[in-house]
Amino acid sequence: MTKILAGTWVEVEKIILTPEERAPTLPEETKKVPYVLNVSGVLLEDAEVGSPARIRTMIGRELDGILKTVNPSYTHSFGTVVPELLDIGLGEDV
Amino acid sequence: MNNRDMSYEAVMSRKNEIMKASLGIDFDDFIHSPITFDYERMMGETGYTHDDIARIQHETKVGNTPLFELHNLTRAVRRISPPGKGARIFLKDEAANASGSFKARRASISAYEAAAKGYRGMIAATSGNYGAAVASQAVQRGLKAIVIQEVFDSRGVGQPEIIEKGRKCEAYGAEVLKLSVGPELFYLLLRTLEETHYFNASLYTPFGIRGVESLGLEIAQQVREECGQDPDVVVITHAGGGNLTGTARGLLAAGCDDTRIVACSVDLSGLHMASDRDFNRKSFTTGHTGFGVPFATWPDRVDVPRNAARSLRYMDEYQLVTQGEVFYVTELLTKIEGIERGPAGNTSLTAAITLARQMDQDQVVVVQETEYTGAGKHHNSQLSFARENGIEVRRGDPEESVPGQSIVIPERLEQVRGKVQDMERLRNSYLKNAANHHPVDQWDEIDISFLAADLKANEDWIRQRISTLGA
Ligand SMILES: Cc1ncc(COP(=O)(O)O)c(C=O)c1O
Numbered sequence: 212m213t214k215i216l217a218g219t220w221v222e223v224e225k226i227i228l229t230p231e232e233r234a235p236t237l238p239e240e241t242k243k244v245p246y247v248l249n250v251s252g253v254l255l256e257d258a259e260v261g262s263p264a265r266i267r268t269m270i271g272r273e274l275d276g277i278l279k280t281v282n283p284s285y286t287h288s289f290g291t292v293v294p295e296l297l298d299i300g301l302g303e304d305v
Numbered sequence: 306m307n308n309r310d311m312s313y314e315a316v317m318s319r320k321n322e323i324m325k326a327s328l329g330i331d332f333d334d335f336i337h338s339p340i341t342f343d344y345e346r347m348m349g350e351t352g353y354t355h356d357d358i359a360r361i362q363h364e365t366k367v368g369n370t371p372l373f374e375l376h377n378l379t380r381a382v383r384r385i386s387p388p389g390k391g392a393r394i395f396l397k398d399e400a401a402n403a404s405g406s407f408k409a410r411r412a413s414i415s416a417y418e419a420a421a422k423g424y425r426g427m428i429a430a431t432s433g434n435y436g437a438a439v440a441s442q443a444v445q446r447g448l449k450a451i452v453i454q455e456v457f458d459s460r461g462v463g464q465p466e467i468i469e470k471g472r473k474c475e476a477y478g479a480e481v482l483k484l485s486v487g488p489e490l491f492y493l494l495l496r497t498l499e500e501t502h503y504f505n506a507s508l509y510t511p512f513g514i515r516g517v518e519s520l521g522l523e524i525a526q527q528v529r530e531e532c533g534q535d536p537d538v539v540v541i542t543h544a545g546g547g548n549l550t551g552t553a554r555g556l557l558a559a560g561c562d563d564t565r566i567v568a569c570s571v572d573l574s575g576l577h578m579a580s581d582r583d584f585n586r587k588s589f590t591t592g593h594t595g596f597g598v599p600f601a602t603w604p605d606r607v608d609v610p611r612n613a614a615r616s617l618r619y620m621d622e623y624q625l626v627t628q629g630e631v632f633y634v635t636e637l638l639t640k641i642e643g644i645e646r647g648p649a650g651n652t653s654l655t656a657a658i659t660l661a662r663q664m665d666q667d668q669v670v671v672v673q674e675t676e677y678t679g680a681g682k683h684h685n686s687q688l689s690f691a692r693e694n695g696i697e698v699r700r701g702d703p704e705e706s707v708p709g710q711s712i713v714i715p716e717r718l719e720q721v722r723g724k725v726q727d728m729e730r731l732r733n734s735y736l737k738n739a740a741n742h743h744p745v746d747q748w749d750e751i752d753i754s755f756l757a758a759d760l761k762a763n764e765d766w767i768r769q770r771i772s773t774l775g776a
Binding site: 227228232233234237238240241244245246247248249250251252268269270271272285287288289290291292293295296299300301 | 312313426449450451456457459465468469472475478479480481482483484485486487488489492493501577579580581582632633636637639640641680681683684685686687688689690692693698699700714
């Protein structure tokens with residue numbers, strides 16, 4: 212596995228509550244999965260994806276987790292065109 | 306760091322102590338019984354006048370947003386209305402606030418208060434827009450911000466609008482704690498407050514709600530200037546109830562005693578808010594019944610001991626609209642009014658169409674907010690995501706839609722009808738919840754007068770209901 216260098220922008224993952232530790236009243240499908248946190252920051256020491264890592268967040272707090280993503284990015288978009296919208300507001304029929 | 310017990314039960318049991326330290330408000334001071342507290346005194350003791358609030362908000366790019374008349378939409382509504390009907394529709398362009406929504410008003414006074422009291426940062430647990438508002442206000446006051454947000458299901462998938470809201474928080478330099486589905490957000494909030502000693506910028510504090518009052522005050526003033534009268538109806542997108550509460554309080558402070566306050570939510574009945582499966586089967590992330598109904602019928606379910614957002618205190622009517630109707634109206638606003646705006650404001654705009662059709666042409670209906678739009682936070686993003694996740698999307702009669710299974714976009718404006726909720730049922734449901742928190746046979750005169758005020762009902766009605774609640 213390749214080492215990710217300290218100073219890289221990464222995302223770590225952490226299990227906050229295991230299924231057994233979760234809140235008492237939850238729907239079945241929620242109760243059976245862990246309660247998971249993802250948070251981004253600068254990697255403080257070299258680490259491998261999937262191994263423990265420590266980060267400094269945007270506000271300077273240091274947090275631990277499992278290194279999950281290198282250069283976590285936003286790629287959300289306007290999506291694939293939805294043709295059903297196209298003719299709304301055109302012509303007479305508004 | 307410390308060796309306190311961090312288990313779910315242990316942290317939850319330290320709730321009151323953590324709240325006191327992180328807000329500087331001692332709620333015990335206002336509490337009379339498990340259901341009753343001195344609401345007006347709590348709001349008053351924030352210590353800010355309306356002028357203070359306007360000045361503080363002006364410093365951080367909040368408030369004084371434009372009010373626009375939607376001429377083309379009003380004309381379109383008149384074409385489908387009975388003769389003489391079709392009220393003038395106005396829109397308060399709250400997207401013009403720093404961070405792109407009315408939530409900036411709500412965060413502004415908390416940020417000012419936190420800085421004045423010497424806190425180094427502030428924390429909020431939120432579905433998104435409020436997080437961006439907290440981050441944007443914090444940075445202007447020299448504070449750090451942590452936003453705790455429910456983002457993804459157990460597959461790691463989040464819907465585009467939620468992802469965008471998280472991005473915006475990070476854009477303003479906040480630390481965003483992104484979580485899987487579940488109500489344990491509150492647990493992590495308490496833990497993080499305890500770790501950081503930051504200010505609890507809860508959505509439901511008196512500071513938050515007082516900050517929204519300026520929205521109602523501005524509407525009163527702008528409508529009077531523009532139309533020479535008070536607004537007949539103000540329509541308000543409703544989730545946790547702060548938007549409605551703050552706006553209505555501002556309108557009342559301005560003397561708009563006869564203005565009808567109409568709540569509106571997107572109907573998501575049948576979908577469970579804590580469900581890992583349902584999480585991505587809804588196409589709205591706020592302003593829907595999943596929040597709107599439970600918060601109206603029991604406000605004190607929040608992250609502070611007593612909630613300053615109490616919608617039934619001010620609500621005259623509650624309209625429901627379908628997802629498809631809001632998407633139709635969003636597209637219509639873009640195409641005929643020449644502005645693109647985000648989902649929350651377009652929810653109340655959808656109800657305004659139904660209301661305007663029943664009102665006289667010389668009457669005025671105000672849609673009290675817009676919010677920003679962009680990649681992710683856009684009806685095309687949400688619809689295309691829904692389709693990819695197996696939701697049927699089609700044109701037709703919106704009445705045929707089933708939340709979580711289908712979205713039916715109207716074919717014509719006439720099919721935008723909405724639906725009215727039964728206010729009596731909501732009030733009864735609140736009373737049932739109150740009875741669960743405090744047995745009816747222990748209700749005293751102060752409780753009854755509080756309940757009457759909290760439900761915009763009279764005391765005799767409350768007394769009548771008591772018999773059916775079973776002491
Ligand atoms: C832009 C916008 N409008 C309306 C609402 C609904 O407000 P409230 O939760 O105070 O009822 C929200 C909140 O979630 C929002 O972000």
